[in-house]
Amino acid sequence: MVSAPPKPRPSSGQVPSSRERSLVPVGMATILPHAAKQVRRLEEQLLAQVSRWGYDEIILPTFEYLDVLAPGLEPELIEHCYQFVDRTTGRTLLLRPDATAQIARTVAMGLTGATLPLRLSYRTSVFRYEQEHAGRGREIFQIGAELIGLDDVTSDSEVIDLMIECLHTIGLRSFKVSLGHVGFIKGLLMRSGLSAQGQKLAEQAAARKDLPRLEEILATERISKTSARAIREAPELYGQEEVLARGRVLAAGDPALAAPLERLAQVYQLLCAAGHRESLLLDLGEFRGFDYYDGVVFDVFAEGMGAELGGGGRYDHLIGRFGRPLPSTGFGLDVDRLFRTVEFPEEGSISARVDYLVAAPRRAARLLTAVAAQLRRTRSRVVQQTIKGSDAALLSAAVTAGLAQQAAALVVVGAPGMDDDDVLVVEPLAAYRQSRLPAGRGAVRTGNLSHLSKKVGLVDLVAAARRSRQQVKERS
Amino acid sequence: MVSAPPKPRPSSGQVPSSRERSLVPVGMATILPHAAKQVRRLEEQLLAQVSRWGYDEIILPTFEYLDVLAPGLEPELIEHCYQFVDRTTGRTLLLRPDATAQIARTVAMGLTGATLPLRLSYRTSVFRYEQEHAGRGREIFQIGAELIGLDDVTSDSEVIDLMIECLHTIGLRSFKVSLGHVGFIKGLLMRSGLSAQGQKLAEQAAARKDLPRLEEILATERISKTSARAIREAPELYGQEEVLARGRVLAAGDPALAAPLERLAQVYQLLCAAGHRESLLLDLGEFRGFDYYDGVVFDVFAEGMGAELGGGGRYDHLIGRFGRPLPSTGFGLDVDRLFRTVEFPEEGSISARVDYLVAAPRRAARLLTAVAAQLRRTRSRVVQQTIKGSDAALLSAAVTAGLAQQAAALVVVGAPGMDDDDVLVVEPLAAYRQSRLPAGRGAVRTGNLSHLSKKVGLVDLVAAARRSRQQVKERS
Numbered sequence: 001m002v003s004a005p006p007k008p009r010p011s012s013g014q015v016p017s018s019r020e021r022s023l024v025p026v027g028m029a030t031i032l033p034h035a036a037k038q039v040r041r042l043e044e045q046l047l048a049q050v051s052r053w054g055y056d057e058i059i060l061p062t063f064e065y066l067d068v069l070a071p072g073l074e075p076e077l078i079e080h081c082y083q084f085v086d087r088t089t090g091r092t093l094l095l096r097p098d099a100t101a102q103i104a105r106t107v108a109m110g111l112t113g114a115t116l117p118l119r120l121s122y123r124t125s126v127f128r129y130e131q132e133h134a135g136r137g138r139e140i141f142q143i144g145a146e147l148i149g150l151d152d153v154t155s156d157s158e159v160i161d162l163m164i165e166c167l168h169t170i171g172l173r174s175f176k177v178s179l180g181h182v183g184f185i186k187g188l189l190m191r192s193g194l195s196a197q198g199q200k201l202a203e204q205a206a207a208r209k210d211l212p213r214l215e216e217i218l219a220t221e222r223i224s225k226t227s228a229r230a231i232r233e234a235p236e237l238y239g240q241e242e243v244l245a246r247g248r249v250l251a252a253g254d255p256a257l258a259a260p261l262e263r264l265a266q267v268y269q270l271l272c273a274a275g276h277r278e279s280l281l282l283d284l285g286e287f288r289g290f291d292y293y294d295g296v297v298f299d300v301f302a303e304g305m306g307a308e309l310g311g312g313g314r315y316d317h318l319i320g321r322f323g324r325p326l327p328s329t330g331f332g333l334d335v336d337r338l339f340r341t342v343e344f345p346e347e348g349s350i351s352a353r354v355d356y357l358v359a360a361p362r363r364a365a366r367l368l369t370a371v372a373a374q375l376r377r378t379r380s381r382v383v384q385q386t387i388k389g390s391d392a393a394l395l396s397a398a399v400t401a402g403l404a405q406q407a408a409a410l411v412v413v414g415a416p417g418m419d420d421d422d423v424l425v426v427e428p429l430a431a432y433r434q435s436r437l438p439a440g441r442g443a444v445r446t447g448n449l450s451h452l453s454k455k456v457g458l459v460d461l462v463a464a465a466r467r468s469r470q471q472v473k474e475r476s
Numbered sequence: 477m478v479s480a481p482p483k484p485r486p487s488s489g490q491v492p493s494s495r496e497r498s499l500v501p502v503g504m505a506t507i508l509p510h511a512a513k514q515v516r517r518l519e520e521q522l523l524a525q526v527s528r529w530g531y532d533e534i535i536l537p538t539f540e541y542l543d544v545l546a547p548g549l550e551p552e553l554i555e556h557c558y559q560f561v562d563r564t565t566g567r568t569l570l571l572r573p574d575a576t577a578q579i580a581r582t583v584a585m586g587l588t589g590a591t592l593p594l595r596l597s598y599r600t601s602v603f604r605y606e607q608e609h610a611g612r613g614r615e616i617f618q619i620g621a622e623l624i625g626l627d628d629v630t631s632d633s634e635v636i637d638l639m640i641e642c643l644h645t646i647g648l649r650s651f652k653v654s655l656g657h658v659g660f661i662k663g664l665l666m667r668s669g670l671s672a673q674g675q676k677l678a679e680q681a682a683a684r685k686d687l688p689r690l691e692e693i694l695a696t697e698r699i700s701k702t703s704a705r706a707i708r709e710a711p712e713l714y715g716q717e718e719v720l721a722r723g724r725v726l727a728a729g730d731p732a733l734a735a736p737l738e739r740l741a742q743v744y745q746l747l748c749a750a751g752h753r754e755s756l757l758l759d760l761g762e763f764r765g766f767d768y769y770d771g772v773v774f775d776v777f778a779e780g781m782g783a784e785l786g787g788g789g790r791y792d793h794l795i796g797r798f799g800r801p802l803p804s805t806g807f808g809l810d811v812d813r814l815f816r817t818v819e820f821p822e823e824g825s826i827s828a829r830v831d832y833l834v835a836a837p838r839r840a841a842r843l844l845t846a847v848a849a850q851l852r853r854t855r856s857r858v859v860q861q862t863i864k865g866s867d868a869a870l871l872s873a874a875v876t877a878g879l880a881q882q883a884a885a886l887v888v889v890g891a892p893g894m895d896d897d898d899v900l901v902v903e904p905l906a907a908y909r910q911s912r913l914p915a916g917r918g919a920v921r922t923g924n925l926s927h928l929s930k931k932v933g934l935v936d937l938v939a940a941a942r943r944s945r946q947q948v949k950e951r952s
Contacts, residue, residue, distance in 0.1 A: 029537060030534065030535065030536055030537060030578075030582050030586060031534065031535035032586070032587070033532035033533065033534055033596070036532070036533045036534055036535045037533065039535065040533060051857060052852045052855065052856070052857050052858065053852070053857075053858065053859070053860075054829075054830045054857055054858060054859035056509035056512070056513065056829075057509060057512045057516060058507065058508060058509055058512055059506065059507035059512045059515065060506055061506060061615060062571075062601060062603070063571075063615075082539075082560060082569075083560070084558060084559070084560035087605055088605065093558075095538075095539075102506075106506050110506060110508070111508070115880045115881070117861075119859065120509070125538060127538070129563055129564065139537060139538050139539075152838075152862060153841070154838070154841045154844070154845075154860075154862045157841075157845070158845075158860065161845065165852075270841055270842060270845065273842040273845065273846075274842075274845045274846070274849065353530070353532070354530045362628075362630070365629070365630045365633075365746055366746060366749040366750075368630070369630075369633070369634075369637065369746065369749065369750045370749075370750070373750065376528045376529070376641075379528065380528070381527060381528050381529075382529065382530060383529070383530035383595065384529075384630075384634065385593075386628060386630045404591045405530070
């Protein structure tokens with residue numbers, strides 16, 4: 001549902017990528033821990049929002065038989081698929097290029113007993129050969145939602161409202177949802193008397209907002225000047241209510257054009273009533289790339305991002321291609337592009353990767369495991385580590401390990417002269433980093449540490465950890 | 477790391493699958509919402525546990541170049557891969573058959589600046605051609621963890637301890653972790669004077685616990701009776717401490733055999749000290765399927781599940797195959813098999829799919845959206861729906877819709893004579909289901925409902941929703 005052919009948009013600033021790209025296929029990437037954490041957090045926030053609207057996740061297979069899925073895919077999209085022959089059956093398999101087609105297949109063929117309307121969501125990857133210079137991934141992480149079995153205005157507005165709330169929930173502010181109806185420009189083209197082939201080509205040019213190409217197509221066929229003028233004007237009609245007024249003039253009372261405009265106006269009004277006016281841009285040239293859309297359509301762009309972040313629309317006839325006609329609408333969002341668009345809060349120097357590093361000399365490995373387990377039971381994040389070397393160097397080596405693991409606090413168990421119910425605590429460990437002498441390569445003298453480490457009863461340590469987690473939970 | 481060739485195990489009961497299998501390739505499946513929710517819940521619980529131990533998730537690409545990844549894959553595994561030619565480069569791509577090899581590649585080639593030890597986790601699918609009758613998926617959902625850069629006993633025990641805690645966290649009780657050391661049986665084979673080819677074949681037979689085949693291999697080469705007897709005995713040595721004692725007899729003072737036994741004994745003792753004795757089974761024939769293991773190895777089985785749920789072990793030389801020698805150990809779990817093994821609590825009749833269905837006549841669509849939005853802000857799960865038809869039938873149609881959507885409560889806004897600050901509430905909606913007259917096909921007369929619906933101020937409704945969510949949060 002996402003990643004229809006992008007339109008040219010004003011600014012396309014270079015966005016730094018946190019992905020490591022060497023040795024893996026272009027457009028594929030390993031997402032390293034720091035970025036992965038942010039990507040997963042985005043996904044969770046999006047899925048939580050979608051779930052609050054009553055959408056249930058469905059998990060789709062990564063590849064399918066081409067012949068089964070083909071009715072739901074554009075021929076152009078099939079050409080951009082990864083295909084291979086199934087060794088066991090000889091049939092052609094393809095890595096899914098689009099989640100909506102898979103959901104349509106599933107609803108038509110597998111969910112025949114389900115109560116309508118169905119609200120389904122997905123978190124998945126789709127795979128497409130894309131041109132390298134477009135800077136896009138070939139494995140595209142998507143999250144989306146489909147509302148199946150309703151054909152009214154409120155279902156159109158529901159999915160757009162939901163998509164906008166999803167963007168708010170991840171902290172995205174400056175974005176625009178461009179909102180149109182494929183019926184308007186299709187109606188104009190049909191009325192113009194263009195050949196079927198001419199209409200198709202003009203649709204594609206309009207979808208890309210490729211006005212010179214559109215001009216060229218119009219010039220090759222004999223159509224009235226009025227028609228040509230209207231077709232030329234439509235892709236440039238974007239803005240607020242005034243667009244609808246101008247559209248009505250172009251419709252000139254033709255019900256085939258007036259009906260899409262009326263539908264679009266109602267959806268727009270509902271979304272404005274929901275407080276989304278600032279995020280909306282009516283666009284009578286809005287077309288999306290997929291042929292299966294047949295009603296209100298939309299996509300979403302953010303400042304500084306050359307390609308769309310997502311989009312969707314109504315596809316009342318897609319599920320029917322799999323044998324079960326059902327009106328539907330939905331949207332998809334490109335998680336990777338959202339990741340590159342959202343500004344994550346700066347992590348201050350006090351932030352830590354884990355709550356505790358629990359360290360012990362090798363002889364105290366059992367005690368180490370037991371203390372770490374107790375701390376984890378408070379839901380604290382705990383790394384455990386045995387320390388080699390002499391007892392004299394234990395504390396300094398533990399501090400070095402704790403700093404390397406970016407722990408908020410260090411807990412040392414089994415130090416000489418300590419009994420099993422007591423531990424040494426260095427907290428906050430980051431304070432030590434600031435006071436560290438320039439001794440090089442993390443080497444530390446124990447003398448420096450005496451004022452930082454304190455002896456604490458294990459029971460008290462665990463109680464403090466529990467209180468700390470409780471505070472985190474209450475703040476969330 | 478998971479799904480090494482399975483050993484024959486006693487019982488292999490038919491486990492009902494919630495997957496829909498028609499028209500998709502054998503071994504692939506769509507996971508429908510009810511099951512998907514349980515699968516995602518399992519994944520979240522597992523990842524939360526892994527995170528509490530300080531492991532950070534890394535996200536790996538779905539396909540890679542064969543030539544790049546091949547050093548980390550067994551030749552047999554490569555034969556079971558999905559491969560295809562990259563249209564843009566002509567190089568062979570493969571869908572990842574194993575996450576550990578990808579992580580090894582990433583650590584060797586991409587994470588060269590990271591501080592050791594590294595604790596990485598993953599949630600991913602791996603893809604393999606599997607025999608249909610094995611009843612396994614070809615798209616295998618895995619969650620796993622790798623501890624990279626440590627070669628000591630405590631790191632061996634850490635990953636096994638973590639895996640067991642993962643299984644506890646999802647409520648799995650009756651499972652066994654079979655624990656061995658590949659060095660023991662390899663040492664026996666080497667000492668026996670078998671040819672290199674004979675050793676390899678014997679390893680494979682031992683890994684499958686295929687004793688007749690092992691016998692056959694031993695018979696084809698001239699080795700001493702003592703050696704043959706020891707090799708024959710090893711795969712049958714499983715149990716508790718007595719296994720180690722018997723192993724020491726077979727080792728007969730040979731340090732190449734005594735060292736693996738000593739290492740295994742230490743790991744076993746640490747895990748027993750951590751309280752896992754009941755879950756452990758020492759197994760001197762334990763071998764795993766992957767050639768890259770070279771130390772303590774383990775896999776996990778549950779009652780009634782013919783195939784392993786997961787496993788792992790030490791692979792000190794795998795990352796070195798990608799050019800950066802680093803000792804490592806890790807485990808992987810098969811999420812789909814866990815899903816089919818875990819008993820989920822019975823959902824009582826009071827459970828609901830969503831908290832509220834908010835319904836309104838079409839004319840009140842804006843109010844509907846506003847009320848639904850207010851309820852969602854309390855983190856309640858809310859489906860919104862406009863109702864067609866006459867005002868007289870509004871409440872009965874809304875009840876029918878609420879029951880169909882399995883809502884805990886029904887909220888009707890915009891009913892005749894109500895102002896915008898008041899709503900009608902039917903709660904609990906399930907109570908109505910029980911009292912419903914046999915009127916057929918969900919048709920309902922409004923008369924039945926008067927004693928169930930009550931007029932509530934919108935402010936009070938939202939406050940009640942907030943209290944209810946607060947209670948859920950406190951219970952969790």
